[in-house]
Amino acid sequence: MNNLFREKPLAFPGNSPQTTMNYYRLKCLKQSSQEQNEILIARLAEVGFESFEETDTHILAYIPEKDFRENLTDDIAYCRKTSPEITFIPEQNWNAAWESNYPPVWIADRCYIYAPFHQKHPEAEFNILVHPKMAFGTAHHETTAQMIELMLEEDFTGKTVLDMGCGTGVLSILASLKGAKQVDAVDNDTWSYNNTEENSKANQIENITPVLGDASFLEDKTATYDIILANINKNILLRDMPAYVQALKSGGKIFFSGFYDSDLSDIKTKAGHLRLQYKSHRTKNKWVAAVFIKN
Structure with a gap:
């Protein structure tokens, strides 16, 4: 899924080493x-x-x-x-x-997201190395940061996970570091697909499968995942929610983000029609991350 809203700060043009161009x-x-x-x-x-x-x-x-x-x-x-x-x-x-405009991110005193030109955080429970490039998901944006906060509170041990709109793959990597058994990371953007593969290798993660595609990837998957992560935007979430629910195991959880607090009621209504029970949410600067459970 293209995550069309962008992190701040964003990637500057040509962010490979010593890139010069008009x-x-x-x-x-x-x-x-x-x-x-x-x-x-x-x-x-x-x-x-x-x-x-x-x-x-x-x-x-x-x-x-x-x-x-x-x-x-x-x-x-x-x-x-x-x-x-x-x-x-x-x-x-x-x-x-x-590089001068890209600071590392420290979340909940537990997770540290950094670029190759930074050092690991010695006190972090989870250090995640990200080559940001053109992909969304460096954790500077409120949506990604709040998804990470929610994930830090969740048990991923032995779970199968779907990361829709994976961007850099940072959420997939965190899920793996927290003990997930297998992670499918899906994005319809080629930059994101390649970047997720690159960042998985950089963090020595072997159980993430990058997928170049969209919700059609889920057509033949029924009750496949224990946890689904979907940090996209309101319209795509509403459109593709039935496919997510079909692919989610009974009792499984969906983490939604990429929308404003004013949109939460629409997300709740659609989720309720699909037998998803609202559990909780958090808000920062009007951006929301919410958790739902499949009854």
Whole structure:
């Protein structure tokens, strides 16, 4: 699943060692809702923009000079209407800029998510090495962080786990470190698929199976998983929830995130229709992570 909302800070263009390249930056005002911003980012990605950054007021999108052309965004209605600012960004070491803006993450005094240019935390119960690249899920965003907090309270020993919209694979890796028997990590984004595979190897994890796909992967899976992790967005969660429930064992748990507190009632209603019982949730900056149990 493409996780269309993005972590802060985001990856800068070309974040491989000593990467230098000319880029163009598109700067446009944010829209009135997060969902609209997610759709805009998705449309920009479709026409070739490869890195995104969000400020309080703007979305910044970067595209390599070789892929840029005039009128590139003419078929995106919002861009036609607002005439975003286009700036040429000359060659520089993007990797150095990216590293300087990417801090490690320390969650619940137990889990430490760090990049290759950081050191492990000596007091962390779980140290997770992440090569963030273009994939969502570095734990800077409230949704990922809250999912990790909930997971730290859960027993994964011997469990089969599904991670939908896996991004970097950080949730899959934590599930494995907490004793999961097998983890299927699914994402329809090639960056995420490759990044999950890379990060699993970096953490010496062998029981994570990356899958390039979407909820159709679950069509032939009935009562397969003990725990499902789905950190995506409201619309995809509502659309694919029946497939998740079919693949979840009786008594199994689903961890949902990627939506606002104002959306929780819709998630609860849909879940109730599918025999999912609400257990608990937590909120941070209006973002929600919630747990449901299959009756």
